[in-house]
Amino acid sequence: MYTEPTTFSAEAYFASQPPPPTLQHDIERVREFAKRQVQEGRKVVLVTSGGTTVPLELNVVRFLDNFSAGTRGATSAEYFLKAGYAVIFMHRQFSLQPFSRHYSHSTNPFLDFLDIEPSKDGNTPVISVTPSKRSDLLEVLTMYKDVHNAGTLHTLTFVTVDDYLWLLRAVSQELSVLGRKAMFYLAAAVSDFFLPRQRMSEHKIQSGKGRLSIEMDQVPKILKPLVDEWTKDGYIVSFKLETDDNLLLPKAKAALKRYGHQVVIGNDLHRRKYEVVFVSPKSPSSNTSSSSTTDQSDDQFEEYWLRIPIPDTSGNVSPHQVKEIEEDIVAELLKRHSAWIDQAKTTS
Amino acid sequence: MYTEPTTFSAEAYFASQPPPPTLQHDIERVREFAKRQVQEGRKVVLVTSGGTTVPLELNVVRFLDNFSAGTRGATSAEYFLKAGYAVIFMHRQFSLQPFSRHYSHSTNPFLDFLDIEPSKDGNTPVISVTPSKRSDLLEVLTMYKDVHNAGTLHTLTFVTVDDYLWLLRAVSQELSVLGRKAMFYLAAAVSDFFLPRQRMSEHKIQSGKGRLSIEMDQVPKILKPLVDEWTKDGYIVSFKLETDDNLLLPKAKAALKRYGHQVVIGNDLHRRKYEVVFVSPKSPSSNTSSSSTTDQSDDQFEEYWLRIPIPDTSGNVSPHQVKEIEEDIVAELLKRHSAWIDQAKTTS
Missing domain, CATH: 3.40.50.10300 (CoaB-like)
Known part of the structure; x- marks a missing residue:
């Protein structure tokens, strides 16, 4: 049972x-x-x-x-x-x-940038990419195929x-x-x-029987x-999404204390595309206590804020020219991950 | 307040x-x-x-x-x-x-059927549609543009x-x-x-406080x-989706009794792509009572089952060759809608 x-x-x-x-x-x-x-x-x-x-x-x-x-x-x-x-x-x-994310069916549907060219010799018409869209698509498609x-x-x-x-x-x-x-x-x-x-x-579940609990x-x-x-x-990066700013850092730190992993990336629901915060245990060089200590107080964590300008969404800019915060998030993590790998080599 | x-x-x-x-x-x-x-x-x-x-x-x-x-x-x-x-x-x-439904990003992603042809004259490479996909895409694209x-x-x-x-x-x-x-x-x-x-x-809503109610x-x-x-x-077609077969017809009829509209299309969650049932008040010709009577008993409704063969999903068939039940649903509704329009002309 x-x-x-x-x-x-x-x-x-x-x-x-x-x-x-x-x-x-x-x-x-x-x-x-x-x-x-x-x-x-x-x-x-x-x-x-x-x-x-x-x-x-x-x-x-x-x-x-x-x-x-x-x-x-x-x-x-x-x-x-x-x-x-x-x-x-x-x-x-x-x-x-x-x-494929670059060509969402709702915001940038791919059918919109395909043209039908009438055949010259009476055979089937030819499908081609609208000239203004070619260079962006070529970049995405080349990466995809690689x-x-x-x-x-x-x-x-x-x-x-x-x-x-x-x-x-x-x-x-x-x-x-x-x-x-x-x-x-x-x-x-x-x-x-x-x-x-x-x-x-x-x-x-049938309706018609009052409230649903x-x-x-x-x-x-x-x-x-x-x-x-x-x-x-493994190098572990977790995320914390909140809608109430006052909760973001306390909750990120609480997660690190509880689980003992490497980074929490905190983000506010409404600003997540322009601003995130990396919260992590202070590195051994800046802190005498071991990062595996489980009773860390708040000052044993470091915060690293990462921000990009709020992009121009007027539609005058090609989507490929807009800076994405993920580019910087990943760049920061590459450095940290390398350091994490090197740290094992020096201590072993 | x-x-x-x-x-x-x-x-x-x-x-x-x-x-x-x-x-x-x-x-x-x-x-x-x-x-x-x-x-x-x-x-x-x-x-x-x-x-x-x-x-x-x-x-x-x-x-x-x-x-x-x-x-x-x-x-x-x-x-x-x-x-x-x-x-x-x-x-x-x-x-x-x-x-665009024909090219879902997960089942038939459009990036998969675009080829990059190296440029012949040293200029930008050309993007073309994979030959085997051209005729299906041309059909969809032509309709879309029309x-x-x-x-x-x-x-x-x-x-x-x-x-x-x-x-x-x-x-x-x-x-x-x-x-x-x-x-x-x-x-x-x-x-x-x-x-x-x-x-x-x-x-x-914060977790960590026990169950969520x-x-x-x-x-x-x-x-x-x-x-x-x-x-x-207006000619009103509503849908009734159930997972329990025994509820489908009673719930469809109850909806018609309650709201007095024209058709309920009933479908079972697991068979909805191959089988639906049209439930509607019996037409005046086959029934002496008016269709606007509100105390209809069950025999005042007619059921029309529409089924198609379960399609071959082995992957050997082009998606465009698969029969879709919506083709028959719409064909049936076109007839009924025309009759509904004509009926107003004869009675007015």
Whole structure:
């Protein structure tokens, strides 16, 4: 008989919630990918991206979701690829993806920049790219094809928070073969709450019976086992999104204290495209205490604010000329990740 | 002071929940569009498509959603356009759209069928369409351009159930100038529940405080005022999606009894791409009672099942060769809509 825990530890969670049916297949592909990157000497980053769903029914019609188009993850993945990293892009189905993100069906639909040229010899008409769009598209397409030829991008898809948690555990375990050369860039907007399968309605919840009451459990804090067990050497970057500015730094620091990982990138919902803050334990050189101390006070953290000018969205600027904050976020992380790898060499 | 009703009538709903900021602008565009179609003698269909969200916070991070990629609506809109209708396509942001739906970024990404041909004369390389993809793309692109040149497609976007309800009311009122020439094809998956703005949390709901409890109110039954007040002559097609087969026909009939509109298209979540049922009041010729009788018993309705063979998804068939059930749904509705228009002529 199933007895529901009062709160779910990661262990209780995985023992009671079923894995996605494609998990074994997905793990094997990741294993091959990781092995090849080890052989070829590349650094690897797992980028998670997009929101997770929490279905309310087994035959799911309704679900709770987290706001995220996947811009942060898809954009960052591109800059990691440009920098020579291999990328495992683990994203919510239908969220933005590297490269194709430039041509969203709603803001920049690709059908709009294709022209039909009448055939000259009576044969089929020819499709061509509108002249003004050619150079931008050529740049994106060239990168896209280079990455595919090099085999440095591996894409995984999730929908529910269950899919996400099972995949994250499996992928992080597979990436441990990379040691410190693995980075975790956890940009997905993961639900804090879930509905245990055992409490789900089988069929669509019927209306017409008054109010709908939903009671959800907390998702286990997955960073703890990620840091302590699944990947002991990986460089871990988590994200904290808030709408109340006063909570951003305290919550980022609380996460570092609790999980003991490397960086929290804090961002405010409304300013996230122009401003983020890196919160991390003070480096050993600037601080006498070890970064693994668990009772850090607030002054044992350093804050690094990263800002870009608010872009001109008047429409007069080509999207490719707009500076993206992810370019600077990734550049900063490349330095930190290198230092993290070097640090292991000097101490070993 | 705001006093919350125990259940929301449509009137109480619109009196207490604020309209979307773009409503006035959207209405004016629809008014111009409707006026042009009247002048040009076209029939007009409003196609609603995709799911609606129910935000849990004013600064929204979390929301309830309804499962829908927007396939039914986007596909049907294309067939209505092919048949010469003008289409107002009112869809959930980022859901599928007519034409571009053939090139989803996940299943058939357009970057995959563009080739880079090295320049012959030392200038910029040329982008061309992969030969095997040319004929399908040419067909879609030709239709897309024809529709844009004819000005027969008008697109509106919603996100929340509030946006949807305000837009539906406004658009249906504007379409009343078309009389019986307006059809309403309500394929959007609209939430049955909502959280009144007055009960929303301002900021992101914090985790770490145990379980999350959400209590939601019923969305007012909007078909009632749509049929009775907003559009007295429009031909109204609503949809009923269930996961429990036993509920499909009873719920479809209950909706017709309650609202007195023309057709409910019932579909089962798992078979919706191959099987639907049209439920409608028996036509006057086959039934002595008037179709406006409100105490209809079950035998006063007729069912018309529409099925297509389950398509071959082995991947050996071009997506354009696969039969889509929406083609038959729209063909059936064209006949019924014509009869509905003719019926007014004979009785007037």
